[in-house]
Amino acid sequence: MSAFGFRLLGEDGQARLGQVQTAHGAIQTPAFMPVGTVGTVKAMMPESVASTGAEIILGNTYHLMLRPGADRVERFGGLHRFMNWPGPILTDSGGFQVMSLAKLRTMTEEGVTFQSHLDGSSHTLTPERSMEIQRRLDSDITMSFDECTAFPASEEVAAASMRLSMRWAKRSRAAFVERTGYGIFGIVQGSVYADLRVESVEALTAIGFDGYAVGGLAVGEGQDEMFRILSMTTPLLPAERPRYLMGVGKPADIVGGVLRGIDMFDCVMPTRSGRTGQAFTRRGTVNIRNARHQDDPRPLDEACGCPACRNYSRAYLHHLARAEEVLGLMLMTWHNLHYYQDLMRDLRGAIAEGRLARYAADFAALQALGDVAAL
Amino acid sequence: MSAFGFRLLGEDGQARLGQVQTAHGAIQTPAFMPVGTVGTVKAMMPESVASTGAEIILGNTYHLMLRPGADRVERFGGLHRFMNWPGPILTDSGGFQVMSLAKLRTMTEEGVTFQSHLDGSSHTLTPERSMEIQRRLDSDITMSFDECTAFPASEEVAAASMRLSMRWAKRSRAAFVERTGYGIFGIVQGSVYADLRVESVEALTAIGFDGYAVGGLAVGEGQDEMFRILSMTTPLLPAERPRYLMGVGKPADIVGGVLRGIDMFDCVMPTRSGRTGQAFTRRGTVNIRNARHQDDPRPLDEACGCPACRNYSRAYLHHLARAEEVLGLMLMTWHNLHYYQDLMRDLRGAIAEGRLARYAADFAALQALGDVAAL
Numbered sequence: 001m002s003a004f005g006f007r008l009l010g011e012d013g014q015a016r017l018g019q020v021q022t023a024h025g026a027i028q029t030p031a032f033m034p035v036g037t038v039g040t041v042k043a044m045m046p047e048s049v050a051s052t053g054a055e056i057i058l059g060n061t062y063h064l065m066l067r068p069g070a071d072r073v074e075r076f077g078g079l080h081r082f083m084n085w086p087g088p089i090l091t092d093s094g095g096f097q098v099m100s101l102a103k104l105r106t107m108t109e110e111g112v113t114f115q116s117h118l119d120g121s122s123h124t125l126t127p128e129r130s131m132e133i134q135r136r137l138d139s140d141i142t143m144s145f146d147e148c149t150a151f152p153a154s155e156e157v158a159a160a161s162m163r164l165s166m167r168w169a170k171r172s173r174a175a176f177v178e179r180t181g182y183g184i185f186g187i188v189q190g191s192v193y194a195d196l197r198v199e200s201v202e203a204l205t206a207i208g209f210d211g212y213a214v215g216g217l218a219v220g221e222g223q224d225e226m227f228r229i230l231s232m233t234t235p236l237l238p239a240e241r242p243r244y245l246m247g248v249g250k251p252a253d254i255v256g257g258v259l260r261g262i263d264m265f266d267c268v269m270p271t272r273s274g275r276t277g278q279a280f281t282r283r284g285t286v287n288i289r290n291a292r293h294q295d296d297p298r299p300l301d302e303a304c305g306c307p308a309c310r311n312y313s314r315a316y317l318h319h320l321a322r323a324e325e326v327l328g329l330m331l332m333t334w335h336n337l338h339y340y341q342d343l344m345r346d347l348r349g350a351i352a353e354g355r356l357a358r359y360a361a362d363f364a365a366l367q368a369l370g371d372v373a374a375l
Numbered sequence: 376m377s378a379f380g381f382r383l384l385g386e387d388g389q390a391r392l393g394q395v396q397t398a399h400g401a402i403q404t405p406a407f408m409p410v411g412t413v414g415t416v417k418a419m420m421p422e423s424v425a426s427t428g429a430e431i432i433l434g435n436t437y438h439l440m441l442r443p444g445a446d447r448v449e450r451f452g453g454l455h456r457f458m459n460w461p462g463p464i465l466t467d468s469g470g471f472q473v474m475s476l477a478k479l480r481t482m483t484e485e486g487v488t489f490q491s492h493l494d495g496s497s498h499t500l501t502p503e504r505s506m507e508i509q510r511r512l513d514s515d516i517t518m519s520f521d522e523c524t525a526f527p528a529s530e531e532v533a534a535a536s537m538r539l540s541m542r543w544a545k546r547s548r549a550a551f552v553e554r555t556g557y558g559i560f561g562i563v564q565g566s567v568y569a570d571l572r573v574e575s576v577e578a579l580t581a582i583g584f585d586g587y588a589v590g591g592l593a594v595g596e597g598q599d600e601m602f603r604i605l606s607m608t609t610p611l612l613p614a615e616r617p618r619y620l621m622g623v624g625k626p627a628d629i630v631g632g633v634l635r636g637i638d639m640f641d642c643v644m645p646t647r648s649g650r651t652g653q654a655f656t657r658r659g660t661v662n663i664r665n666a667r668h669q670d671d672p673r674p675l676d677e678a679c680g681c682p683a684c685r686n687y688s689r690a691y692l693h694h695l696a697r698a699e700e701v702l703g704l705m706l707m708t709w710h711n712l713h714y715y716q717d718l719m720r721d722l723r724g725a726i727a728e729g730r731l732a733r734y735a736a737d738f739a740a741l742q743a744l745g746d747v748a749a750l
Binding site for chain 2: 038039040042043044045067068072075076082083084294295297307311312313315316319320322323325326327329330
């Protein structure tokens with residue numbers, strides 16, 4: 001098994017073409033990671049996820065520690081075997097979801113004690129415990145335990161939160177068990193404050209990680225602010241390590257992130273939106289529940305090769321959504337994941353050929369054109 | 376295109392091996408038809424349905440006429456194209472579901488007027504209207520419009536209901552538009568009364584249909600009564616036409632039906648039970664939600680080749696069911712449909728080799744052994 005690592009294969013402005021090597025295989029970057037919260041990418045067979053072009057998925061430590069439990073997953077040979085996904089898996093640290101989902105949280109320097117949103121049972125997450133859980137899950141890419149700073153936050157609050165995360169990052173790095181092909185990423189915090197972001201990058205690079213994530217964005221600050229922080233943060237990060245923008249985002253956010261040097265993304269948007277009837281297409285979003293689709297023989301996206309677009313009309317997908325049929329969730333999710341992977345493939349191709357700026361301009365123009373205009 | 380027809384290929388006692396030829400392909404019998412109520416076999420891609428071995432599915436006229444509407448399905452090239460199922464489709468007449476689902480029904484000699492359970496809109500089904508809808512859906516096998524007699528019913532009530540159904544059968548036959556490869560089945564009624572069943576068979580065979588269904592069973596009379604009625608009814612039916620037992624049933628009901636000369640079955644049981652966490656296996660049923668499965672590394676059924684059994688533990692399926700994940704519905708449904716098709720294939724093999732009685736005895740013994748004993 002080869003060591004965990006990142007190869008930079010090309011550049012186009014700030015954007016990068018690369019490859020991340022893990023214990024369970026390689027990932028072409030820029031990459032989008034579908035979210036498989038509790039051990040399943042919702043409404044998808046894992047073979048279908050792979051067929052979209054996805055090479056890595058994300059699992060949620062918070063959800064998995066509560067149900068089915070990290071010990072159980074370990075006894076079943078790790079998350080890959082348990083859920084039948086043989087490829088790479090990245091797990092988050094649990095920090096974000098403790099803040100957004102758990103009840104009765106108590107945070108100290110040591111970590112966070114909280115009650116499960118499922119049954120009220122009490123649990124504790126610390127950097128050391130998060131590392132242990134992610135190891136038991138057999139995660140290829142472990143995320144260091146951090147606090148995702150709430151938004152908005154004063155500079156004082158953001159600084160205190162970021163510095164706590166940096167102390168936790170050091171403890172995470174120390175507790176991470178080195179294994180060939182496995183890596184750990186640090187997470188840059190600092191809210192919208194440039195000086196705090198700089199301080200966070202310096203703290204993390206001093207510790208030294210296999211990759212660096214930008215956290216605490218896409219939490220309400222808006223795309224302009226997000227891009228501003230990204231534009232000043234990514235140039236500070238070591239070029240020889242992968243960069244991951246957590247929880248992002250819409251297609252336009254991803255294009256903007258790639259333009260600013262991001263290599264990896266994850267977001268629930270394609271899966272969650274699919275389940276509510278929203279499709280992402282080359283001409284923007286389509287709400288398939290809208291009555292205007294009920295007699296439309298066209299596919300969701302003429303240029304898409306996914307099963308939903310190859311074999312079904314909008315009228316049929318509209319019917320499934322209105323009838324609340326499971327197949328509707330399946331096909332809409334499949335399409336969205338396929339679209340996202342097509343986008344990443346196109347972005348990689350554009351970087352490889354040095355035409356990313358042109359690609360991004362064409363992308364924006366087509367999205368702005370809108371779906372209705374195509375009627 | 377070859378004409379609609381039935382070839383009797385072998386017999387073993389009362390049981391028959393055969394083939395039904397339709398406009399959209401052939402069906403090996405005895406056959407089980409998965410139910411695709413509103414234009415989808417719930418939680419399954421049509422390719423996956425076909426991969427289980429299913430050669431024909433059932434669509435519900437009542438559901439489809441209300442949503443998306445028979446006219447719309449016709450404009451999209453019929454139900455096969457609309458739902459991407461290229462194989463044969465049988466549609467029921469709508470009669471059964473008008474009785475079980477619709478509101479404010481008014482029945483006359485002419486037909487039934489009712490309010491939709493979806494939006495309260497008013498509709499009328501008559502033999503002629505049911506034939507028109509099924510033709511618009513492009514159903515390979517049209518069912519004549521009947522009243523499914525309530526259970527229990529006095530002999531007087533059952534007789535009146537059956538005779539109305541026979542008059543409607545005659546009108547259905549007259550309204551059915553002959554097309555090469557398309558057929559219409561009559562439905563035997565008469566509740567649990569042998570003399571009424573005889574009268575019904577005589578009325579239907581006098582009209583002449585491409586196949587004969589036994590209706591009004593599996594409505595609460597119990598397996599013994601159902602088998603008693605079947606044992607006296609099927610010998611009266613023309614040997615050269617397929618026989619269809621409507622809405623049946625559990626695996627043991629199907630084995631008993633085949634032993635009594637039935638060629639075709641349909642039931643929501645494998646799909647509906649799958650969605651509630653109940654699996655059918657060679658050792659009886661398994662409720663995957665039960666806590667005893669949470670650490671069980673075995674598949675649902677060691678002898679099953681479906682994706683749920685090949686790639687996943689009971690522990691994982693238990694986890695999906697508890698977490699109410701869509702993939703749980705998908706895998707459990709897939710397994711159950713695969714199991715049902717395996718059962719039909721085994722029954723066909725046993726008939727072909729003249730060992731059905733032995734097969735049925737072994738089947739019952741293994742089911743009685745139970746799943747717990749296998750632990």
